[in-house]
Amino acid sequence: MRQNTRRLWRRLIAMAIGTLILMMFSTHFTIAQDATPVPTEVPQTTTTEASTTTEAAAEPTTEAPAAESAQVSIDAAFVFITACLVFFMQAGFAFLEAGMLRQTGVVNSMIENFMDAAFGGIAFFITGFALAFGADNGSGLFGTTNFFLSEALHFTNGTVVYGGEGISIFILFFFQFAFAATAGTIATGAMAERTNFVGKIIYSIFIAAFSYPIVIHWVWGGGWLAQRGFLDFAGSTAVHLAGGMLALVGAIILGPRIGRVWGSPPKPHNLPFAALGTMILWLGWYGFNPGSALSISNNGFVGLVTVNTTLAACVGAFVAVLFVYSRTGKWDLPAALNGCLAGLVAITAGCAFVAPWASLVIGGIAGILVILSADLFEKIKIDDPAGAFHVHGTCGIFGTLAIGFLGQPELGANGLLLGGGIDQLINQIIGVVAVIVWMGGTSLVLFFILRALNILRISNHGETMGIDAYEHGASAYPDIVPVPSGSGD
Numbered sequence: 001m002r003q004n005t006r007r008l009w010r011r012l013i014a015m016a017i018g019t020l021i022l023m024m025f026s027t028h029f030t031i032a033q034d035a036t037p038v039p040t041e042v043p044q045t046t047t048t049e050a051s052t053t054t055e056a057a058a059e060p061t062t063e064a065p066a067a068e069s070a071q072v073s074i075d076a077a078f079v080f081i082t083a084c085l086v087f088f089m090q091a092g093f094a095f096l097e098a099g100m101l102r103q104t105g106v107v108n109s110m111i112e113n114f115m116d117a118a119f120g121g122i123a124f125f126i127t128g129f130a131l132a133f134g135a136d137n138g139s140g141l142f143g144t145t146n147f148f149l150s151e152a153l154h155f156t157n158g159t160v161v162y163g164g165e166g167i168s169i170f171i172l173f174f175f176q177f178a179f180a181a182t183a184g185t186i187a188t189g190a191m192a193e194r195t196n197f198v199g200k201i202i203y204s205i206f207i208a209a210f211s212y213p214i215v216i217h218w219v220w221g222g223g224w225l226a227q228r229g230f231l232d233f234a235g236s237t238a239v240h241l242a243g244g245m246l247a248l249v250g251a252i253i254l255g256p257r258i259g260r261v262w263g264s265p266p267k268p269h270n271l272p273f274a275a276l277g278t279m280i281l282w283l284g285w286y287g288f289n290p291g292s293a294l295s296i297s298n299n300g301f302v303g304l305v306t307v308n309t310t311l312a313a314c315v316g317a318f319v320a321v322l323f324v325y326s327r328t329g330k331w332d333l334p335a336a337l338n339g340c341l342a343g344l345v346a347i348t349a350g351c352a353f354v355a356p357w358a359s360l361v362i363g364g365i366a367g368i369l370v371i372l373s374a375d376l377f378e379k380i381k382i383d384d385p386a387g388a389f390h391v392h393g394t395c396g397i398f399g400t401l402a403i404g405f406l407g408q409p410e411l412g413a414n415g416l417l418l419g420g421g422i423d424q425l426i427n428q429i430i431g432v433v434a435v436i437v438w439m440g441g442t443s444l445v446l447f448f449i450l451r452a453l454n455i456l457r458i459s460n461h462g463e464t465m466g467i468d469a470y471e472h473g474a475s476a477y478p479d480i481v482p483v484p485s486g487s488g489d
Contacts, residue, residue, distance in 0.1 A: 071297055072166055072167065074296060074297075075167055075294065075295040075296060075297065076167045076168065076171050078291070078295065078296040079167055079171055079172070079175050079291060079294055079295075080171055080174070080175075081287070081291075082175070082286070082287035082288075082290060082291025083171070083174050083175040083178050083287065083291065084178075084287065085283065085284050085286060085287025085288070085291070086175070086178035086179060086182065086284055086287040086288050086291065087117070087178040087181065088280060088283070088284050088287075089178075089182055089280065089281055089284035089285075089287075089288070090113055090114070090116065090117050090181060090182075090185060091113075091277075091280050092277045092278070092279075092280030092281035092283075092284055093113050093182075093185045093186075093188070093189070093277065093281065094109065094110050094113035094114065094277065095273045095274070095276050095277030095280065096189075096273070096274050096277030096278055096281065096337070096386065097109045097113065097188060097189040097192060097277070097385075097386045098110060098270065098273050098274075098277070098476075099268055099269070099270040099271060099272070099273030099274030099275070099276075099277060100189070100268045100274050100334070100385060100386045100387070101192050101193060101268070101269065101385055101386065102193065102266055102269050103269045103475075103476065103477055103480065103481050104193070104466030104467065104468050104469070104475075104481060105192055105193040105385075105466070105467050105468060106269075106270075106468065106476035106477075107468040107472050107474045107475065107476050108192070108193070108197070108467045108468050108471055108472060109188065109189075109192055110476075111197075111472065112185075112188045112192075112195075112197075112200055113185050113188055115200075115201070115204065116181055116184045116185040116188065116204050117181045117185075119184075119201055119204040119205050119208065120177070120180050120181045120184045120204055120205075120207075120208035121177055121181065121208075122205075123204075123205045123206075123208040123209035124173075124176070124177050124180045124208045124209065124213070125148065125149060125173075125177075126147065126148060126209060127147060127209045127210065127213070128180055128208050128209050128210075128212070128213040129146065129149065129173050129176060129177075129213070130143050130144070130145060130146045130147040130148075130213075131143050131210070131213035131214060131216075131217060132176065132212075132213035132214075132216035132217050132220070132221050133146070133172075133176070133216070133217070133220075133221045134146045134147075134221075136217065136221075136222070136223070139224075140217075140218070140222070140223040140224035140226075140227055141214070141217070141218070141223060141224065142213070142214050142217050142223075143213075143217055143221060146169075149169065149170070149173060151169075152164075152168075152169040152170060152173075167294065172294075175291065175294075176216070178287075179216075179235065179239055179288075180207075180208045180212055180213070181208070182239060182243070182288075183207060183208075183212045183239045183240075183242050183243040183246075184204050184207045184208050184212070184243065184246075185243075186240070186243030186244060186246070186247050186388050186392050187203065187207075187243060187246045187247040187250050187388065188200070188386075188388075189247065189384070189385060189386025189387070189388035190247035190248065190250060190251040190384040190385070190386065190388035190389055191247065191250040191251055191254055192385045192386060193257055193385060193463070193467050194254055194257055194258075194457050194458060194463055194467065195250075195254065195456065195457060195458070196450075196455050196456055196457055196458050196471075197471050197472075198455045199450045199455045199456045199457075202446075202450060202455070203246070203250070203443075203446060203447070203450070206442075206446055207242075207243070207246055210442075211242070211246075211438070211439060211442045211443070212239075212242050212243075212439075214438065215237075215238055215242050215435055215438065215439065216238055218230075218431075218434070218435075219232050219237070219238040219431070220238065225427075225430070225431050225434065228427050228430065228431075229423075229424070229427045230427045230428065230430065230431035231349065231350070231353055231403050231407070231412075231413055231424070231427070231428070232348075232349045232400055232403075232431065233289070233292055233305070233348070233349055233350065233351055233352040233353065234288055234289045234292040234305075234348045234349070234351060234352075235288070235292075235348050235349070236345060236346065236347075236348040236349030236350075236395075236396040236397075236399035236400045237349060237396055237397070237400040237431055237432055237435050238435070239348075240345045240348065240391075240392040240393070240395070240396035241392065241393055241396035241397060241400070241432065241435050241436070241439070242435055242439050243388075243392055244388065244389045244391075244392035244393025244394075244396055245393065245435070245436060245439035245440045245443060246439060246443045247384070247388040247389050247392070247393065248382075248384075248389045248393055248440075249440055249443040249444050249447055250443065250447055251382055251383060251384050251388075251389070252382060253444070253447040253448065253451060253456065254383075254447075254456065254457050255383070255457070256381065256382075256383035257383055257385070257463065258460060258463050258464060260383050262378055262381055263378055265378070265385075266385070268334060271333050271334070274333075274334065274337055275333065275337060278337040278340060278341060281341060281344070282313055282340060282344065285309055285313070285344050285348075286306060286309065288348065289305050289306070289308075289309045289347075289348055289351045290302045290305045290306050290309070292305075292352075293305060293352070301352070304351075304352070304356075305351045305352050307356055307359075308347055308350075308351040308352075308354060308356055308358075308359035309344065309347055309348075309351050309359075311347075311356055311359045311360050311363060312343035312344060312346060312347035312351075312359045312360070312362055312363030312366070313340045313341075313343045313344045313347075313363065314340075314343070314363070315343060315359075315360050315363040315364045315367065316339040316340050316341070316342045316343020316344070316346070316363040316364065316366050316367040316370075317336045317337075317339040317340035317343065317367065318339070318364075318367070319339060319363070319364040319367035319368060320335045320336060320338060320339020320340075320342065320367035320368070320370060320371060321335050321336045321339060323335070323367065323368050323371055324371060335371065338370050338371075338374075338387055338390065338391055339366075339367035339370060339371075341370075341391045341395075342363075342366040342367055342369065342370035342390075342391050342394075342395040343362070343363030343364075343366050343367060343395075345366070345391055345392055345395040345396050345399060346362050346363060346365070346366035346395040346396070346398055346399030346402065347359050347362050347363060347366075347399060348396075348399060349396075349399045349400045349402070349403055350362065350399060350400075350402055350403040350406070350407065350413070352411065352412075353403050353407045353408060353411045353412060353413035354402075354403070354406050354407060354408055354411070354413070354415075355408050355411075358402075358406040358408070361402075361406065362398075362399060362402045362406065365398065365402075366395045366398060366399065369394050369395060369398055370387070370390045370391055370394060370395055371390075373389070373390035373393075373394040374387055374390045377389070377390070397432050397436075400428050400431065400432050401425070401428050401429065401432065403415065403424065403428055404416060404422075404424045404425025404426075404427070404428040404429070405417050405425065406418065407420065407424055458470060458471065465484060466481065468481075468483075469483045469484055
């Protein structure tokens with residue numbers, strides 16, 4: 001009886017496979033038959049028609065200005081939509097970090113990520129955008145105009161001009177504000193479960209108002225790094241390494257969480273949260289990288305950026321999972337998530353300057369580096385609960401330097417391994433070192449001041465109680481982790 005049943009199943013499977021093969025071939029033949037033939041003859045034009053066409057072309061027309069105006073509107077819509085995707089990355093960071101932390105730090109993680117956008121938006125409006133994109137005094141260090149967006153709105157003869165010609169400054173501000181919020185929120189994962197909320201407010205304002213915009217001016221605002229030929233298309237260094245250095249210095253100055261056992265970090269409390277956050281971030285990266293083109297007019301270029309972004313994310317996750325499996329014999333979800341993000345961060349700088357095959361190489365190496373970076377932090381005893389520096393710092397550095405090796409000369413980057421010489425690599429190294437020194441130095445001063453004022457880290461009592469209860473009088477899981485009486489005192 002069992003043999004008959006097995007034979008029946010085998011026949012059914014064979015029939016299903018055969019049917020699938022026939023469907024594939026029939027679909028191929030149908031597509032081939034339905035394909036529209038390409039005309040091989042050039043349509044003939046009569047002398048009268050040619051003369052009429054020439055005369056029409058010689059006459060003044062409003063079609064060209066109309067087409068140009070339409071293209072500006074399309075580009076503005078493209079930038080606005082991609083900016084919304086970048087802004088939505090705040091939700092991705094919130095869920096990723098909350099999932100990677102312990103149950104007692106979820107509320108704190110959520111409010112910190114949420115308020116990063118709020119505090120950062122105000123600070124970036126007051127000074128950040130001006131320091132990043134205002135006209136400088138020739139030094140190439142920082143902008144000096146357009147504070148409070150004061151030069152964006154004009155009234156000319158009763159007519160309102162919203163940010164000049166082309167894509168409005170207001171649209172560009174929104175796009176860049178979303179980037180600034182991303183840079184600020186990177187540090188929350190490395191400093192989670194023990195940072196005083198007042199200290200959090202201060203460093204969020206600091207990075208959006210001052211330290212991050214200076215880096216942006218150097219790289220994208222016509223500053224000294226841009227003048228040297230430093231390349232970072234969408235921010236492996238300008239955004240991710242900048243935020244990663246703030247995270248690294250903050251984690252070092254704060255010190256580890258109470259009871260931290262080295263070599264055995266606390267397990268993530270909610271992997272579905274972390275997976276959801278990573279998927280949101282991956283989606284947001286399609287605003288981050290393609291949106292940095294600031295135009296959809298060359299859809300081939302935007303398509304290249306998108307494909308490179310996708311391939312690096314895919315291979316980063318794949319390689320990280322295989323690498324951890326080779327060591328543990330387990331298919332590890334956190335490794336897949338961090339590997340994906342590592343690939344995304346690494347390709348962000350070079351997504352416009354490398355061929356698709358190179359994006360596979362960059363993403364694959366990043367997938368290994370993110371694991372090795374976490375191993376190193378365990379050995380030197382730096383507590384980074386969400387792995388913020390491993391993803392954004394380590395892979396941001398690697399992705400930026402990768403342009404110097406794999407940059408395609410035809411795409412404007414002279415990679416050493418593709419016959420471009422060493423100049424590009426030197427420029428990439430100078431840019432990375434400059435951002436490390438600037439962000440590391442300013443962050444060090446800031447955190448020393450906050451620690452001296454006793455507003456950097458919560459008390460041992462509060463940390464033992466749990467930062468959610470102590471700082472916010474709340475719990476994400478009150479039926480499992482109830483809020484103690486007297487919390488928040």
